[in-house]
Amino acid sequence: MTTNNPDLSLSFAGEQSEVAVVTLNRAPKRNALNDALILAIRDVFQNLPKTVRAAVIDGKGDHFCAGLDLSELSERDASEGVMHSRMWHAALECVEKGTVPVIAALHGAVVGGGLELATACHIRVADESTFYALPEGTRGIFVGGGGSVRVPKLIGAARMTDMMLTGRVYNAADGERIGLAQYLVPTGTALDKAVELAKRIADNAPMTNFALMHALPRIAEQPADHGLFTEALMASVAQSAPEAKARVRAFLEGKAAKVKKD
Numbered sequence: 356m357t358t359n360n361p362d363l364s365l366s367f368a369g370e371q372s373e374v375a376v377v378t379l380n381r382a383p384k385r386n387a388l389n390d391a392l393i394l395a396i397r398d399v400f401q402n403l404p405k406t407v408r409a410a411v412i413d414g415k416g417d418h419f420c421a422g423l424d425l426s427e428l429s430e431r432d433a434s435e436g437v438m439h440s441r442m443w444h445a446a447l448e449c450v451e452k453g454t455v456p457v458i459a460a461l462h463g464a465v466v467g468g469g470l471e472l473a474t475a476c477h478i479r480v481a482d483e484s485t486f487y488a489l490p491e492g493t494r495g496i497f498v499g500g501g502g503s504v505r506v507p508k509l510i511g512a513a514r515m516t517d518m519m520l521t522g523r524v525y526n527a528a529d530g531e532r533i534g535l536a537q538y539l540v541p542t543g544t545a546l547d548k549a550v551e552l553a554k555r556i557a558d559n560a561p562m563t564n565f566a567l568m569h570a571l572p573r574i575a576e577q578p579a580d581h582g583l584f585t586e587a588l589m590a591s592v593a594q595s596a597p598e599a600k601a602r603v604r605a606f607l608e609g610k611a612a613k614v615k616k617d
């Protein structure tokens with residue numbers, strides 16, 4: 356299924372179409388993100404059907420995403436540049452703080468704005484062909500899609516500074532080691548793994564998913580005392596939901612799965 360932009364497609368997985376699969380569909384340009392594609396990403400995440408409880412984003416072709424479409428950069432003045440960056444912020448905010456957890460299925464290049472898109476997702480699954488870079492430094496520009504906020508949260512400001520100052524490229528294994536991805540899987544299997552995880556996430560109580568998307572990142576930025584207080588409020592809201600009570604009762608009655616070693 357295409358969205359209103361042929362460079363972005365939307366399909367569904369799961370018995371009840373509970374997983375949305377959003378695919379960057381611009382392989383000839385290595386899924387470079389032009390303005391229309393960024394706006395299409397915003398629109399698709401703002402308008403996910405109510406049946407959807409988790410989403411995956413991946414890219415067609417040999418690469419996840421080559422970042423900003425550099426062919427659109429040339430004629431912008433300073434104020435247009437600010438507005439352009441703010442447009443990216445608004446779109447990626449719809450991914451990060453939207454209605455459902457989003458998993459990035461990564462392969463090939465995850466560079467520049469492509470890494471900014473991946474870091475707006477809640478989990479990253481990378482296959483062994485993945486490589487990460489922030490070539491903005493060598494192109495004479497700066498990140499503008501939220502990278503300076505989100506990337507240091509995963510790998511620290513020192514590693515991001517190194518990536519941008521030196522053009523350092525991390526391979527898939529090192530990317531997982533430093534925290535850019537949470538899962539490393541064989542080449543060609545990132546999408547399958549991401550969909551498998553998304554189905555599991557779709558099965559969670561919605562309030563748990565909400566808490567992880569909307570409370571946890573805020574708590575992590577609060578002073579400890581405020582964070583503990585917010586946590587208490589969120590815990591109370593989550594556990595008072597009828598679904599939470601039913602799930603706990605099912606465990607106590609021996610009807611729910613135990614925690615098992617993988």
Ligand code: 1HE
Pocket residue numbers: 383384385387388417418420421422423424425426440443464466467468469490491494496497498499500
């Ligand atoms: C592009 C782009 C692009 C490819 N904008 N057109 N991002 C970058 O600096 C990364 C630039 N791209 C690359 O380094 C390479 O293209 C890749 C490593 C991603 C892939 O290499 P390869 O050999 O598979 O493909 P290619 O031959 O380099 O590219 C195929 C076509 O895609 C070619 O166009 P064609 O008309 O000659 O066929 C490329 O020009 C085009 N293409 N990447 C425009 N990025 C919110 S601020 C974010 C700031 C940034 O993201 S800056 C980082 C931009």
